[in-house]
Amino acid sequence: MAKKDMEQTEQPEGKKSKLPLILAIVGGLILLGGVGVGAYFLGASGKEQAPEDAVIASSTPAQKAPAGKIGPMVDVSGFIINILDRDEIRYLKAAITLEADSEAGALELQERQAQVRDAILLLVGNKTFDELRDLQGKMQLRSELIAQINTMLQQGQVKNIYFTDFVVQ
Incomplete structure (x- = not known):
């Protein structure tokens, strides 16, 4: 019976286990997904702040008009x-x-x-x-x-x- 267990756990030399390869691919995909989600949320918050900074930096007294009042x-x-x-x-x-x-x-x-x-x-x-x-x-x-x-x-x-x-x- 001990010989049968050994025979079942041993694999022929031509066939190697694909488990490490599958684990590496799944781990890489999870890592890429995490990086993508993080970049999305960091990028979204940066986009909201950039226009406000640009408006503050580029506004001059000649360009400011009373809110809601547009001249002819x-x-x-x-x-x-x-x-x-x-x-x-x-x-x-x-x-x-x-x-x-x-x-x-x-x-x-x-x-x-x-x-x-x-x-x-x-x-x-x-x-x-x-x-x-x-x-x-x-x-x-x-x-x-x-x-x-x-x-x-x-x-x-x-x-x-x-x-x-x-x-x-």
Whole structure:
């Protein structure tokens, strides 16, 4: 009887047990699942905090408007502007909407549309591709445009500028 037990526990040399391989695969899958779940929860909490940080860091006094109060909007038709670059010919295609602080300001913006377009063309035409390709460059351009346009206005002010189209190529 002892020989029968030994014969049953011994395996031929050609066949090895697959149990260690199966345990290793199952353990690896459990480990990967745990890492995936952890990354999901850490990533979800990071995404919620990033926009708040970006808004706080990028807001300027010229961009802050009273909550719920949107001023009159004036569309400035699309632009195609050559921008500076050493290696290639590059251009910016943009459309802009200006938010005025009052109806009188919006009317003045419409009356001075040629001057506003000229100021935008001159300011943007002196920018380089590197200055316009990232968010910080666009925010800087926005604040410069607000300051430039507000210097020519007498009856109102531009509260904000919205880029409704912005393609740099």
